[in-house]
Amino acid sequence: MKKEMLQFIKLNQQTPNKRKTDKRKDDFNEIYNEFINEKAKEQSSRCSQCGVPFCQIHCPLSNNIPDWLKLTAEGRIKEAYEISQSTNNMPEVCGRICPQDRLCEGNCVIEQSGHGTVTIGSIEKYITDTAWEQGWIKACAEELRKLGYQITIYDRYDRPGGLLIYGIPNFKLEKFVVERRTKLLKDSGIKFIQNFEVGKDKTLDQLREEHDTVLIATGVYKAREIKIPGQDLKNIYPAMDFLTASNKKGLGDKVDLFDNGTLNAEGKNVIVIGGGDTAMDCVRTAVRQKAKSVKCLYRRDRENMPGSAREVGNAIEEGVEFIWLTSPKRFLGKDKVEEVEINKMVLGEPDSSGRKKPVIQKGSEVKLSADLIIKSLGFDPENLPKLFNANELAVSKWGTIKIDLKTMQTNLDGVFAAGDIVRGASLVVWAIRDGRDAAIQIEKYLNNKAEKTFQAA
Numbered sequence: 001m002k003k004e005m006l007q008f009i010k011l012n013q014q015t016p017n018k019r020k021t022d023k024r025k026d027d028f029n030e031i032y033n034e035f036i037n038e039k040a041k042e043q044s045s046r047c048s049q050c051g052v053p054f055c056q057i058h059c060p061l062s063n064n065i066p067d068w069l070k071l072t073a074e075g076r077i078k079e080a081y082e083i084s085q086s087t088n089n090m091p092e093v094c095g096r097i098c099p100q101d102r103l104c105e106g107n108c109v110i111e112q113s114g115h116g117t118v119t120i121g122s123i124e125k126y127i128t129d130t131a132w133e134q135g136w137i138k139a140c141a142e143e144l145r146k147l148g149y150q151i152t153i154y155d156r157y158d159r160p161g162g163l164l165i166y167g168i169p170n171f172k173l174e175k176f177v178v179e180r181r182t183k184l185l186k187d188s189g190i191k192f193i194q195n196f197e198v199g200k201d202k203t204l205d206q207l208r209e210e211h212d213t214v215l216i217a218t219g220v221y222k223a224r225e226i227k228i229p230g231q232d233l234k235n236i237y238p239a240m241d242f243l244t245a246s247n248k249k250g251l252g253d254k255v256d257l258f259d260n261g262t263l264n265a266e267g268k269n270v271i272v273i274g275g276g277d278t279a280m281d282c283v284r285t286a287v288r289q290k291a292k293s294v295k296c297l298y299r300r301d302r303e304n305m306p307g308s309a310r311e312v313g314n315a316i317e318e319g320v321e322f323i324w325l326t327s328p329k330r331f332l333g334k335d336k337v338e339e340v341e342i343n344k345m346v347l348g349e350p351d352s353s354g355r356k357k358p359v360i361q362k363g364s365e366v367k368l369s370a371d372l373i374i375k376s377l378g379f380d381p382e383n384l385p386k387l388f389n390a391n392e393l394a395v396s397k398w399g400t401i402k403i404d405l406k407t408m409q410t411n412l413d414g415v416f417a418a419g420d421i422v423r424g425a426s427l428v429v430w431a432i433r434d435g436r437d438a439a440i441q442i443e444k445y446l447n448n449k450a451e452k453t454f455q456a457a
């Protein structure tokens with residue numbers, strides 16, 4: 001049914017209802033309710049079908065947003081899904097966890113004109129969740145077999161899913177969403193080998209011999225350190241240790257460091273240091289674990305936080321106290337951390353990145369009680385040439401893998417790399433984009449190789 005668009009003039013913006021704060025603080029379930037069909041249609045019809053859609057330009061996957069919004073407004077959800085999935089392998093994941101306020105929605109024309117963005121992420125999630133419910137998403141084992149591909153994923157963790165399963169908390173991305181995708185890949189014939197460490201279980205060279213091509217997509221996991229006095233005191237942990245313990249617990253695993261209370265925030269004064277999305281995941285996890293107090297220290301102000309403004313808002317609603325313009329000076333305590341001494345900061349002249357540089361205000365020291373400190377200052381690449389026992393693998397001065405930007409190939413023939421291990425810590429949606437680009441380049445490489453072999457024969 002044809003549906004009039006441009007309804008933003010009459011219809012106000014509405015996101016799916018957010019669960020009440022006192023309820024959502026008590027569990028790890030997602031905080032947004034589902035869009036009902038009529039609401040998804042109505043909200044999609046607010047789109048003004050821009051000739052130059054800035055939403056699409058600012059989506060790393062160049063999703064064809066105006067088209068799937070129009071189809072949704074017309075109730076043609078299956079077609080909307082077909083278009084949405086043609087550029088995105090995991091639309092239901094992006095709909096949940098992309099920082100839309102910095103990407104598609106933040107650049108929506110009607111947001112810019114003050115009418116409130118089309119709620120693109122929620123609609124993308126609605127379309128794909130409907131596709132799952134209706135059974136439109138199917139494994140493609142036969143197609144892969146016909147194409148002649150055999151794909152094996154080697155993963156050092158005990159469960160597939162990487163950061164989606166162990167890094168991102170349930171209240172943003174419930175685990176069944178990730179497990180459903182993983183099952184689809186397995187049903188499509190992709191082989192998963194868990195608890196496998198390249199360099200230990202097999203060298204990179206061995207993998208190259210066994211496979212026609214290898215793609216390195218390890219992500220970046222090395223936590224950035226805070227080098228201040230008291231850093232070796234007990235109960236100071238990197239964000240990923242804290243989040244993994246919580247996520248594993250949620251999945252029903254036995255986690256010693258959680259079970260003995262070390263990585264459980266319950267009843268503790270928790271301080272999270274950092275201002276990115278991972279820091280927001282930590283503060284909100286600590287709230288749900290029933291911490292006595294949760295504070296977030298960030299050295300710039302709220303406007304300059306690198307994380308999604310929406311997530312900061314959610315954390316504030318849930319009772320997190322943000323102490324902006326502060327930096328830890330030293331951790332204090334006998335054996336375990338008991339306090340952190342902080343300095344107040346002011347924003348000075350812009351630094352080389354163009355952002356105002358935080359400068360310490362002399363004599364501004366204050367002490368805060370702390371039983372658990374979580375460090376969330378970002379991630380760096382591990383030393384992959386060393387880990388993989390492949391010293392010849394070229395890396396940049398930052399430790400990321402060097403690739404030819406056109407072919408995505410490393411300096412080793414048939415070895416490709418993509419995602420955070422090439423671009424540095426970034427968003428899931430960029431990893432999907434890089435994965436899609438790498439797949440195209442790998443196919444080209446294999447076709448060229450097959451052609452050469454054919455000509456030589």
Ligand code: SF4
Pocket residue numbers: 058059060061063065088094095098100103104105120121124429
């Ligand atoms: Fe927006 Fe992310 Fe979806 Fe792109 S993938 S449309 S940025 S939510």
Ligand code: SF4
Pocket residue numbers: 046047048049050053054055056065066107108109110118120
């Ligand atoms: Fe629709 Fe906004 Fe995209 Fe324009 S920018 S096409 S109004 S979603």
